[in-house]
Amino acid sequence: MYNLDKVIPGIIILILFLTTPIWLNLANLKALPPKDPHIGQARMCTTCHVSEKGPDEAVTSEKCVADTQYMRGYHMKLLDEWREKKIRKGEVYYKGLDGKSYVMSLQRTCLKCHSDYLNFCDRCHKFTGVQLDCFNCHIAGKEEKK
Amino acid sequence: MSVRLNDFLFSILLIAVLIVIPLLGVGVLGLKYFFGVIIPYLALAVFIGGLIYRIVDWARSPQPFKITTTSGQQKSLPWIKRSRLESPANNLEVALRMFFEVFFFRSLFRNLRADLEGKRLLYGSAKWLWLGALLFHLGFLIIILRHLRFFVFPVPEFVNILEKIDGFFQIGFPTLYLSDLLILLGLAFLLLRRLFDAKINYISYASDYFPLLLIISIVVTGILMRVAIKPDIFAIKHYAISLATFRPVIPEAPISVLFYVHLFLVSSLAVYFPFSKLVHMVGIFFSPTRNLPNDNRMKRHVNPWDYPVKYTTYSEWQEKFRDVMEEAGIPIDEEWGKEIQKQA
Ligand code: HEM
Numbered sequence: 001m002y003n004l005d006k007v008i009p010g011i012i013i014l015i016l017f018l019t020t021p022i023w024l025n026l027a028n029l030k031a032l033p034p035k036d037p038h039i040g041q042a043r044m045c046t047t048c049h050v051s052e053k054g055p056d057e058a059v060t061s062e063k064c065v066a067d068t069q070y071m072r073g074y075h076m077k078l079l080d081e082w083r084e085k086k087i088r089k090g091e092v093y094y095k096g097l098d099g100k101s102y103v104m105s106l107q108r109t110c111l112k113c114h115s116d117y118l119n120f121c122d123r124c125h126k127f128t129g130v131q132l133d134c135f136n137c138h139i140a141g142k143e144e145k146k
Numbered sequence: 147m148s149v150r151l152n153d154f155l156f157s158i159l160l161i162a163v164l165i166v167i168p169l170l171g172v173g174v175l176g177l178k179y180f181f182g183v184i185i186p187y188l189a190l191a192v193f194i195g196g197l198i199y200r201i202v203d204w205a206r207s208p209q210p211f212k213i214t215t216t217s218g219q220q221k222s223l224p225w226i227k228r229s230r231l232e233s234p235a236n237n238l239e240v241a242l243r244m245f246f247e248v249f250f251f252r253s254l255f256r257n258l259r260a261d262l263e264g265k266r267l268l269y270g271s272a273k274w275l276w277l278g279a280l281l282f283h284l285g286f287l288i289i290i291l292r293h294l295r296f297f298v299f300p301v302p303e304f305v306n307i308l309e310k311i312d313g314f315f316q317i318g319f320p321t322l323y324l325s326d327l328l329i330l331l332g333l334a335f336l337l338l339r340r341l342f343d344a345k346i347n348y349i350s351y352a353s354d355y356f357p358l359l360l361i362i363s364i365v366v367t368g369i370l371m372r373v374a375i376k377p378d379i380f381a382i383k384h385y386a387i388s389l390a391t392f393r394p395v396i397p398e399a400p401i402s403v404l405f406y407v408h409l410f411l412v413s414s415l416a417v418y419f420p421f422s423k424l425v426h427m428v429g430i431f432f433s434p435t436r437n438l439p440n441d442n443r444m445k446r447h448v449n450p451w452d453y454p455v456k457y458t459t460y461s462e463w464q465e466k467f468r469d470v471m472e473e474a475g476i477p478i479d480e481e482w483g484k485e486i487q488k489q490a
Pocket residue numbers: 286289290292293296323326364365366367368369370371372373376377379382386405408409412415
């Protein structure tokens with residue numbers, strides 16, 4: 001082979017670049033959070049949610065405005081919809097899953113139960129790198145971020 | 147002039163097959179481990195192995211001549227102004243030129259178009275190709291860097307910053323990434339150019355359409371996930387990290403089949419990459435027209451193919467035919483005659 005003095009460093013740089021995720025993770029192997037964001041959190045949730053199978057089972061969602069599966073994927077859409085309806089159209093109530101009406105308010109409805117920013121929102125958001133700016137204005141509840 | 151469509155349609159068919167495979171494989175047969183672990187690992191191995199194979203292959207090819215492409219005054223007398231980038235005289239200048247080429251596509255900026263006006267051939271400036279190519283490549287780079295948020299824990303700060311800048315205008319919800327918009331614009335231009343510009347259409351083959359369409363479908367499935375399908379990102383991140391740390395686990399939480407389509411298309415791209423025109427990513431560094439300094443008049447370039455050739459010098463020839471030459475009255479060069487006697 002020719003020009004080995006340039007080709008070998010080139011190959012090494014290429015491999016380092018392509019394997020970025022592998023070596024960036026090496027330092028933090030132990031620090032990974034648990035697989036299920038709800039483990040360890042169930043006790044707190046059961047103060048609002050009713051679970052038939054005991055505290056460590058996935059909570060049923062009788063007290064939230066929508067079911068857990070939906071909320072996990074689409075809570076941001078719901079919040080967006082609420083903002084639209086309340087701020088721009090002046091509506092006040094949202095008809096929830098259980099047929100009850102809820103006041104469309106982040107602080108007065110959602111945060112009533114989900115008041116622990118660090119152990120609720122941040123658990124997933126920090127892990128997945130989804131940045132949110134809700135709490136640039138709203139008050140985040142008891143353990144306010146920074 | 148009619149448009150050549152066969153290669154385009156064939157590529158569409160290939161893409162459709164590549165989408166149906168994971169749809170059936172995961173959606174119907176439930177082969178999550180196969181599509182989530184085996185295929186991506188294989189693809190990564192073929193990708194890296196293939197690139198190294200190509201690099202070694204190129205590095206083994208000798209370079210008989212220096213054939214630097216230049217478009218500026220080369221280094222000569224000190225009072226003649228020279229162009230360092232257009233006619234690099236040493237390795238540093240080569241590296242600089244390469245840098246601008248790789249990051250800003252400097253040579254594409256010189257792209258010309260040629261049109262017939264009646265019988266006259268007219269050349270004009272054509273920056274669209276440069277712009278489209280740059281949008282596409284930079285968009286791709288930014289998206290890949292942003293994707294590190296799936297693979298690395300904790301998410302590196304530069305990824306968060308990149309994400310903020312990319313979503314700076316907060317258009318729509320979830321926020322539109324500018325890189326997504328720009329890559330789609332770039333890709334659309336590059337594709338339409340091949341379809342509707344007769345001169346380009348004429349030289350476009352499946353190997354041109356297929357990579358474009360493949361990348362378009364990767365981007366579209368990605369955007370679909372983000373704006374509509376909303377797969378479980380938490381589960382996906384656990385899975386992606388498990389891949390990156392070589393402890394692969396398929397999460398129990400259900401993950402949308404669209405994610406597996408996205409992943410399978412990316413794996414296909416990785417496998418296709420080293421053996422197609424896409425390998426210009428590393429090929430650019432092995433282009434003799436770009437990676438050599440234009441120093442022909444300063445340093446002798448020895449062709450590595452050179453081997454000791456058996457040849458006859460004039461004096462040897464003269465010695466051999468001396469008698470005949472003298473007989474015929476052809477003048478003998480005595481200086482050379484002495485030379486050969488000295489050597490002997
Ligand atoms: C060639 C490589 C890839 C390209 C070009 C690509 C492209 C995209 C694009 C354009 C999006 C739209 C949102 C955004 O820009 O972030 C996206 C989303 C996504 N991609 Fe990829 N992708 C690639 C590889 C991967 C891989 C290997 C994974 C495996 C973890 C992956 C997982 C995802 C997920 C989960 C989303 C949804 C993000 C969300 O909902 O916020 N992508 N991709």
